[in-house]
Amino acid sequence: MLNRPPFLVLAALAVLAGCKKSENTGSPAAGQTPGAQAQVLHLGNGTEPQDLDPQIVTGVPENKIVNALFEGLVAYGPNGQGTVPAAAARWTISPDGLVYTFYLQPEGRWSNGDPVTAQHFVRSYQRLLTPSLAAEYANKLFPVVGAEEFYRGQLSDFSQTGFKAIDPSTLQITLKRRTSFLLESMKHYAWFPVHIPTVEKFGGLDRKGTAWTRVGNLVGNGPFILKEWSMQQRLVADKSPTYWDRAAVKLNQIVFYPTENIETEERMFRTGQLHKTNEMPLDKTDVYRREQPESLRIDPLLGIYFYRINTTRPPLNDKRVRKALALAINREQLVEKVTRQSQIPAYSACPPMEAFTSPARLSGDLDEARRLLAEAGYPGGKGLRKIDLLYNTSQNHKKIAEAIQQMWRVNLGVEVGLMNQEWKVYLDSQDTLNYDLCRAGWIADYVDPNTFFDLWRTGDGNNDTGFANPEYDRMLEQALNAPTQADRMAIYAKMDALLMDEVPIIPIYFYTRTYAMNPKVNYPVNLVETPNWKFIYLKE
Amino acid sequence: MSTLVAPSAPVPPAPAAALERGNSLWHDAWLRLRKNRLAVFGAVTLIVVSLACFLGPFFSPYGYEDQNLDLGASAPSAQHWLGTDTLGRDLLVRLLYGGRVSLGVGLAATVVALTIGVVYGAVAGYFGGKLDAAMMRIVDIMYSLPFTIFVILLMVFFGRNIILLFVAIGAVEWLTMARIVRGQVMSVKRMEFIEAARSLGFGKRRLIFRHILPNVLGPIIVYTTLTIPGVMLLEAFLSFLGLGVQPPMSSWGVLIKDGAEKMEEFHWLLIFPGTVFSLTLFSLNFLGDGLRDALDVRSSKD
Numbered sequence: 001m002l003n004r005p006p007f008l009v010l011a012a013l014a015v016l017a018g019c020k021k022s023e024n025t026g027s028p029a030a031g032q033t034p035g036a037q038a039q040v041l042h043l044g045n046g047t048e049p050q051d052l053d054p055q056i057v058t059g060v061p062e063n064k065i066v067n068a069l070f071e072g073l074v075a076y077g078p079n080g081q082g083t084v085p086a087a088a089a090r091w092t093i094s095p096d097g098l099v100y101t102f103y104l105q106p107e108g109r110w111s112n113g114d115p116v117t118a119q120h121f122v123r124s125y126q127r128l129l130t131p132s133l134a135a136e137y138a139n140k141l142f143p144v145v146g147a148e149e150f151y152r153g154q155l156s157d158f159s160q161t162g163f164k165a166i167d168p169s170t171l172q173i174t175l176k177r178r179t180s181f182l183l184e185s186m187k188h189y190a191w192f193p194v195h196i197p198t199v200e201k202f203g204g205l206d207r208k209g210t211a212w213t214r215v216g217n218l219v220g221n222g223p224f225i226l227k228e229w230s231m232q233q234r235l236v237a238d239k240s241p242t243y244w245d246r247a248a249v250k251l252n253q254i255v256f257y258p259t260e261n262i263e264t265e266e267r268m269f270r271t272g273q274l275h276k277t278n279e280m281p282l283d284k285t286d287v288y289r290r291e292q293p294e295s296l297r298i299d300p301l302l303g304i305y306f307y308r309i310n311t312t313r314p315p316l317n318d319k320r321v322r323k324a325l326a327l328a329i330n331r332e333q334l335v336e337k338v339t340r341q342s343q344i345p346a347y348s349a350c351p352p353m354e355a356f357t358s359p360a361r362l363s364g365d366l367d368e369a370r371r372l373l374a375e376a377g378y379p380g381g382k383g384l385r386k387i388d389l390l391y392n393t394s395q396n397h398k399k400i401a402e403a404i405q406q407m408w409r410v411n412l413g414v415e416v417g418l419m420n421q422e423w424k425v426y427l428d429s430q431d432t433l434n435y436d437l438c439r440a441g442w443i444a445d446y447v448d449p450n451t452f453f454d455l456w457r458t459g460d461g462n463n464d465t466g467f468a469n470p471e472y473d474r475m476l477e478q479a480l481n482a483p484t485q486a487d488r489m490a491i492y493a494k495m496d497a498l499l500m501d502e503v504p505i506i507p508i509y510f511y512t513r514t515y516a517m518n519p520k521v522n523y524p525v526n527l528v529e530t531p532n533w534k535f536i537y538l539k540e
Numbered sequence: 541m542s543t544l545v546a547p548s549a550p551v552p553p554a555p556a557a558a559l560e561r562g563n564s565l566w567h568d569a570w571l572r573l574r575k576n577r578l579a580v581f582g583a584v585t586l587i588v589v590s591l592a593c594f595l596g597p598f599f600s601p602y603g604y605e606d607q608n609l610d611l612g613a614s615a616p617s618a619q620h621w622l623g624t625d626t627l628g629r630d631l632l633v634r635l636l637y638g639g640r641v642s643l644g645v646g647l648a649a650t651v652v653a654l655t656i657g658v659v660y661g662a663v664a665g666y667f668g669g670k671l672d673a674a675m676m677r678i679v680d681i682m683y684s685l686p687f688t689i690f691v692i693l694l695m696v697f698f699g700r701n702i703i704l705l706f707v708a709i710g711a712v713e714w715l716t717m718a719r720i721v722r723g724q725v726m727s728v729k730r731m732e733f734i735e736a737a738r739s740l741g742f743g744k745r746r747l748i749f750r751h752i753l754p755n756v757l758g759p760i761i762v763y764t765t766l767t768i769p770g771v772m773l774l775e776a777f778l779s780f781l782g783l784g785v786q787p788p789m790s791s792w793g794v795l796i797k798d799g800a801e802k803m804e805e806f807h808w809l810l811i812f813p814g815t816v817f818s819l820t821l822f823s824l825n826f827l828g829d830g831l832r833d834a835l836d837v838r839s840s841k842d
Contacts, residue, residue: 399627
């Protein structure tokens with residue numbers, strides 16, 4: 001940006017007025033949303049994607065795009081639930097539940113015309129587990145024989161692992177132990193294949209952020225292909241002409257807009273530039289409830305809004321301080337007065353789901369919080385250094401953070417500074433433990449409590465708190481080996497109790513996803529926000 | 541600058557200065573300023589706003605950070621004269637605290653810009669030649685430094701600090717001022733009255749500061765009055781990026797930005813900060829206009 005004051009003044013004015021336009025150069029969306037005939041879906045997607053490599057990305061915005069460009073073995077069904085064939089046409093499971101055999105779609109094609117083969121899957125999994133790639137989601141594959149050993153470098157021959165290409169169209173996966181949620185977890189993009197020759201061509205298999213995901217380079221097997229990626233403006237995906245089930249794909253094009261400013265996003269929706277927003281400004285929810293309830297959607301979402309604590313930095317390495325902070329938040333008030341989107345106050349690390357409702361509860365009142373803080377040597381917050389709370393730039397996060405900041409000041413006398421960062425910088429700060437407290441959200445990768453407890457395993461790619469507890473890791477292992485579902489859930493309950501005692505995170509609320517959507521869009525509710533794009537379309 | 545009249549007809553202040561010990565310029569200016577009603581209105585408004593911002597919060601029962609979540613956003617009432625924002629914080633007190641930041645940043649950064657810019661521009665313009673070329677290239681280089689990156693760099697080295705905001709803004713705002721002053725000085729230094737002063741044997745310092753600068757005050761003042769609002773907006777812009785004031789502290793820029801986002805639902809959150817901000821900017825411009833008329837010996841009519 002230039003330094004000339006008139007220019008800056010103008011830029012500042014634009015920001016002030018909140019009318020920062022997204023520059024849809026040549027966008028058909030300028031003006032009115034096109035009708036159902038065009039089948040072009042415009043949607044707000046939160047932030048600019050970090051990357052499009054399904055083995056690298058970790059965020060929800062990326063998840064939506066990656067699901068359009070790639071396809072796993074199985075996927076969610078037309079109503080956002082259940083399991084339907086995707087890259088695999090059918091599969092068999094051995095009676096002991098250990099061997100999964102997938103028969104690939106005979107018509108399965110990459111976007112460059114190559115057939116999708118079992119070998120591609122095996123090599124993709126090999127790439128994901130390569131230690132030098134350091135993929136954060138490598139652990140998704142750990143139920144498979146040899147996967148963890150290969151990832152840890154204890155096994156160097158990948159053919160010794162449980163991934164086998166029996167023939168070009170048959171993939172066999174052998175598990176260490178019976179894993180009841182395997183198919184469920186396979187809908188996550190960690191299990192998606194990548195086109196190995198393409199990845200190799202642009203910088204190599206074990207490198208992140210290479211040019212293979214750029215327009216023109218990217219080769220995927222999903223129902224859509226990447227057509228345009230204009231940084232901070234939009235990302236366009238066109239219907240793929242090579243996708244095996246192309247007849248079932250109803251949309252011709254999906255346009256993803258990075259909408260970090262949710263106020264702008266809401267305005268874009270109102271002027272017809274978007275069919276669906278990613279979020280809803282907290283202050284607008286009531287307006288929509290009153291004036292156009294048909295456009296307001298509040299979906300259940302399997303996720304938790306929480307603050308990560310950097311447990312490696314004093315004074316937060318003292319669990320009494322952490323617990324005091326966690327206890328001094330009035331979650332009911334926050335949910336009822338500040339967020340107002342039917343969220344559930346969270347007192348545990350795992351949201352309730354059909355199979356499991358955690359009995360663990362963060363317990364203690366304000367007196368208890370003050371007592372803990374005093375015990376740790378900071379009575380009334382005295383002597384405590386100023387702690388920073390990091391959040392990614394968004395009005396909603398800011399508002400929640402301001403409310404909590406004040407609760408801590410009034411209830412504990414603890415001074416917390418607020419700090420916002422752009423998404424990529426924020427992710428980097430978390431990964432490198434360069435923060436004190438950090439706003440975070442975790443949307444389940446699949447519908448099973450394991451997705452929430454796996455996170456806090458020592459050294460997990462998404463742990464990001466420095467939390468390391470051998471007892472916890474042992475229980476996590478125990479749970480996977482549990483003979484029955486009930487036993488497994490009992491262990492999770494114990495793990496949750498341990499988390500609420502150690503408090504590496506401060507749970508705040510369990511998510512609902514509130515957004516505005518044009519009633520013409522058929523968009524099935526999915527508990528983990530993983531869309532199966534071929535079932536999404538514009539109604540006549 | 542359109543305020544300059546033909547350079548052939550300067551009215552030198554020097555003869556009068558020689559007889560009346562040189563304070564007549566300011567004395568005359570004061571007399572002329574007093575007659576300008578708009579300028580007086582501007583000055584009075586500024587004083588009132590500044591006093592309110594610096595003293596007002598002492599009389600308020602609320603702090604800028606005190607929330608009342610149960611109350612939430614409420615329209616102006618007897619308890620909260622200007623209403624409350626969505627977290628139930630009193631808008632009046634936030635407006636006053638915000639004024640401290642905004643006026644403070646505006647004033648401090650402008651003084652920095654004025655001091656550096658005027659001296660630098662005058663020296664470059666007066667001496668000309670290689671010194672001028674070298675000095676102006678330095679300005680060009682600093683111009684080409686992207687402002688946001690500059691601020692981020694400063695933050696990396698010095699951490700997050702409100703003082704930094706003043707320094708950063710002041711450090712870039714003087715560039716334009718230096719250019720303007722240099723151009724004006726170059727045109728004035730060739731006039732006959734400067735020749736006359738030089739022939740009387742006055743030193744360079746006296747020539748620059750007593751003879752040339754008073755004759756270029758007009759553009760300087762106009763530009764200064766434009767700088768203050770510019771700086772206030774800049775502060776809002778930086779706060780938006782997360783580089784300026786941090787919540788829960790407020791500034792006018794922050795309040796207006798928040799208000800603009802919520803104006804359909806809670807209009808008072810935009811109306812009051814917007815009004816006070818505009819009023820201040822208008823006052824600054826009126827005062828600047830009046831000052832220019834009063835001080836610029838060549839463009840004034842009497």
